[in-house]
Structures are given as C-alpha cells and as structure tokens.
Amino acid sequence: MDSRQLLVDTMGELMWERGYADTSPRNVRxxxxxxxxxxxxxxxxxxxxxxAALERNVADLLPAASELDGPGAPMARIEAYLMRPRDALKGCKVGRMTQDPQVREDPVLLAPVARAFAQVHVSWVKALREAIAAGELRDDLDPEHLAHTLMAVLQGGYVLAIAQQDPGPFDGARAGVLDLLRAAAPSVPNHENNRRNRTP
Amino acid sequence: MDSRQLLVDTMGELMWERGYADTSPRNVRxxxxxxxxxxxxxxxxxxxxxxAALERNVADLLPAASELDGPGAPMARIEAYLMRPRDALKGCKVGRMTQDPQVREDPVLLAPVARAFAQVHVSWVKALREAIAAGELRDDLDPEHLAHTLMAVLQGGYVLAIAQQDPGPFDGARAGVLDLLRAAAPSVPNHENNRRNRTP
Structure with a gap:
C-alpha cells in the first residue's frame, strides 16, 4: 500500500475511534x-x-446502504438492512463526525457527511415507497419522514449503546421499530387493490 | 452566583458546545x-x-423526561414529550457526551450519562405500558424495546440534523415515529376488553 493510502486509512480509523479534535498528526504517523x-x-x-479520510469512510458506508436497493421484497430488504450485524459500541464512522465540534463547524469537513446521509436517505425513501406500493406498509405513511426515523433509530441506537457500554439498547431500538413497521402493515393489502384495479 | 457554581455551569455549557476533549481549563476561566x-x-x-458539569447537565435533562410521568392520557404525554420544541442543531447535552472518546473511555465520566439514560428509559417504559393498558397501543408491542426506539429517534435525529445543518431530519424522524405509533393502535381497544372482563 502506498504511503498516501496508508495515511488516509489510518486517519479514517483514528477519526472513528477518537474523533478529529483528539487525533494529532503525530498519532497518525x-x-x-x-x-x-x-x-x-x-x-x-x-x-x-x-x-480525504472522511471521503474514505463515506465510501465504506454507502455500498452497505445500497443493499436497500437490491432485489427481493422491499420489507425483507428493509428488515435485512436494519437488522444486519453492526458494532454498536463503535458507532457509525460517518455519523459520529457530527459530534466533533471542529468538524461540525467546518462546512468543508461536514460536506461529505451531509452528502452521505442524503444519499442513504434517498435509498431508504425508495425502499419504503416500494414497500408501500407492494402493500407491505400502509399508504398513509410518509416515506420521507419514515426514512429519517429509521436512520435516526440506527444513529441514536449507537448513542444509547455507547452510553450504557452495552449493545442491548441498540438492538432493542431496532427491534422496536421493526415491530412498529410490522404493525403498520395495511389491513387491506394495497397490491390487492392494485391487482383489482389492473383487472380489465 | 458563587465561583464554584459558575465554573460548573460554564464547563457544562462548553462540554455541550465543544465536548470534553476540546475544552481546556483556560476556556472555562x-x-x-x-x-x-x-x-x-x-x-x-x-x-x-x-x-460536576456532567451531573449538572443530567440534572437539566431529567425533569423534562418526568413530563412522561405526568397526568393525562398516556399517548398524549408520549406525543407531547416527543414533539416538544428542542434545539435540533445543538443536540442533547447528555447524549453527545457519548461521542467524546475521553468521556466514553472513562467509566467515571460515563456513569452519569448511563444513569440518566437508564432513568429516562424507565419513564418511557412506564408511559408506554400505560398506553398499552389504556388500549392506545397494541399489546403485542414490547415497551422495553419501544422505549429504546423512541429515545434513539431523538438522539439519532440530532445526529441527522447536525449532519445536514437543518432541523428538518430531526422533525421528520419524530413525525415518522409518531405516525408509526398511531398506526400501532389496536383494532379492538384493550380497555374495551378490560371493561368487558371486569363486568360481573
């Protein structure tokens, strides 16, 4: 690996572990x-x-979120992405940058974080719209809001887990929202309506 | 105000604004x-x-959460607590401490944060149990999980809002979870069942 890439990877790890303010060039060297x-x-x-390290950490996050766009029933994809194994006590390598005052007060450093979250939000909205269209979720739910809710459950779950030094609250938070999503299945499936509507 | 209290209040503010690592004794002076x-x-x-400053910030947070225990219908209390005005771009003065590596690696500093979150969780669980008992929420929902979900929505909503420098994602996240809670009202009210059961 060349020294440039090694520096970027190391800074990416240290920012995840210790934040920006608390990482010195000497630590990286x-x-x-x-x-x-x-x-x-x-x-x-x-x-x-x-x-450069932030761009690298964002590049790690985005392929994972693209699972939301994969094949299969929308709710199955939503559930798989929500429940996949995550290191709750390490937190999100992109999300935690928002807590670093030197990052959040610097528009240039905050830009890749904002861009990454906006892109993940688009993937969530698409999967949620598909779940509504497939009759897996009630069609009076707002997919834009719900996408923020699901992203917040993951980001906030990390905060709770780190506070307790226990992954339990992270797992509880996502199990709770999954139960709510299941409770929000429509009583009359939308796809039944669609099918009826499509029948000549 | 005596100098001790002034120091504690100032450190509490600076830790909220800048975190622990990034606040020097000189900044406080x-x-x-x-x-x-x-x-x-x-x-x-x-x-x-x-x-001392952490204990003070925790003491600010807890009375707000006690609104969850107040009088009135449980879901109305849950909604009021979830939706009350909050400064999304400043974040939670307790929750953000979890992102400070020097705090989260120090069990003594992390203890008041863990204690505060545990206490807020107890208030949430109580209100959610009451909402289930009052027939406002389906009784197959797990109030322990759901309490983590609702706390995570708030904590994670701050992360999203700070990333975008826009309170929109915070408000979207809580509106989305409120819609899910409303969608999780039981089709047959539990209190009707309870009333029927109590009828001699």
Whole structure:
C-alpha cells in the first residue's frame, strides 16, 4: 500500500475511534509508520488529511446502504438492512463526525457527511415507497419522514449503546421499530387493490 | 452566583458546545471570569470539573423526561414529550457526551450519562405500558424495546440534523415515529376488553 493510502486509512480509523479534535498528526504517523516528510508532502494540513479520510469512510458506508436497493421484497430488504450485524459500541464512522465540534463547524469537513446521509436517505425513501406500493406498509405513511426515523433509530441506537457500554439498547431500538413497521402493515393489502384495479 | 457554581455551569455549557476533549481549563476561566487559583481550589483537575458539569447537565435533562410521568392520557404525554420544541442543531447535552472518546473511555465520566439514560428509559417504559393498558397501543408491542426506539429517534435525529445543518431530519424522524405509533393502535381497544372482563 502506498504511503498516501496508508495515511488516509489510518486517519479514517483514528477519526472513528477518537474523533478529529483528539487525533494529532503525530498519532497518525505513529500508527501508520509514515514519516513526517512524506505526510506533509501528501497532506500539508491535518484538515486536508481529515477530508480525504472522511471521503474514505463515506465510501465504506454507502455500498452497505445500497443493499436497500437490491432485489427481493422491499420489507425483507428493509428488515435485512436494519437488522444486519453492526458494532454498536463503535458507532457509525460517518455519523459520529457530527459530534466533533471542529468538524461540525467546518462546512468543508461536514460536506461529505451531509452528502452521505442524503444519499442513504434517498435509498431508504425508495425502499419504503416500494414497500408501500407492494402493500407491505400502509399508504398513509410518509416515506420521507419514515426514512429519517429509521436512520435516526440506527444513529441514536449507537448513542444509547455507547452510553450504557452495552449493545442491548441498540438492538432493542431496532427491534422496536421493526415491530412498529410490522404493525403498520395495511389491513387491506394495497397490491390487492392494485391487482383489482389492473383487472380489465 | 458563587465561583464554584459558575465554573460548573460554564464547563457544562462548553462540554455541550465543544465536548470534553476540546475544552481546556483556560476556556472555562476565560468564559467564566473565575481565576486560576479559585478554579484549582474547587477542582484540582479538569476531570473533576467535568464530572460536576456532567451531573449538572443530567440534572437539566431529567425533569423534562418526568413530563412522561405526568397526568393525562398516556399517548398524549408520549406525543407531547416527543414533539416538544428542542434545539435540533445543538443536540442533547447528555447524549453527545457519548461521542467524546475521553468521556466514553472513562467509566467515571460515563456513569452519569448511563444513569440518566437508564432513568429516562424507565419513564418511557412506564408511559408506554400505560398506553398499552389504556388500549392506545397494541399489546403485542414490547415497551422495553419501544422505549429504546423512541429515545434513539431523538438522539439519532440530532445526529441527522447536525449532519445536514437543518432541523428538518430531526422533525421528520419524530413525525415518522409518531405516525408509526398511531398506526400501532389496536383494532379492538384493550380497555374495551378490560371493561368487558371486569363486568360481573
């Protein structure tokens, strides 16, 4: 691996573990083994390196969210994405950047985080619309709101789990919202209506 | 106000705004106007001051959550607590401490955060149980899980709002979960069953 990539990966890990404010260029050099000269050649400032590391962490997050767009019944995809194994005590490598004052007060550093969340929201809305169209969810629910709800359950679940140093609240939060989604199945399936409507 | 209280209040504000790692004793002295001698008399270390400030921030959070225990129909209390005005872009003064690596790796500093969340969870569970008993929510829902879900929606809503620098995702997340709660009203009211059961 070249030293540039090694620096970016190391900074990405350290920002996830310790945040931006608490990670020094020295920490990055010590963990990566890359020398000071090479570091400043690739990244004149800590902020330059952080921006590259954020883009890298976002690139890790987005393919996972694309599972929402995969094949299969929409609710099955929604459930699979919601319930897939996650390290609750480590939290989200993108979401936790919002808590770092030096990141959230810097529009350039915050931009990749905002972009990533907007993109995941689009995937959620699409899957939820498909679930409504397939008669798996009541059609009086707002998929835009619900997408925020489901993203918030995951992001907030991390906060609760870290506070208790226990993955239980994270798992409880997503089990609870899954039960609510199941309770929000329509009493008369929409696809029955659609099928009836399509019958000549 | 005495200098001790002024130090605690100032540290509480700075930890909310900037986190623990990023707040120096000097920042606290400059904002509070309390001198170095007095500061070290009351709080020999930054950690001592942080612990007092955390306890203070927790004491601010808990009375709000006690609204959940108030009079009135349980779902009306749940809705009022969920929807009351909150500064989405500032986030939760207790929850955001979980994102500070120096707090989350320090069991002493994390303890008041864990205790506060556990206490709020108890209030949520109680209100949700009452909503189920009153026939406002289906009785196959798990109030322990659902309490984590609702806490996560708020904590995660802050994360989304800060990422976008827009309170919209916070408000969307809570509107979405409120719609799900309403969709999870039982088709046959439980209290009707209870009343029938009590009839001699």
């Amino acid at each position: 010590e963990r990566s083994g890359v020398g000071q000269g090479s570091m400043y050649h690739h990244f004149p400032t800590k902020r330059d390196l952080a921006l | 400059e904002r509070s106007g309390v001198g170095q001698g007095s500061m070290y008399h009351h709080f020999p270390t930054k950690r001592d001051l942080a612990l």
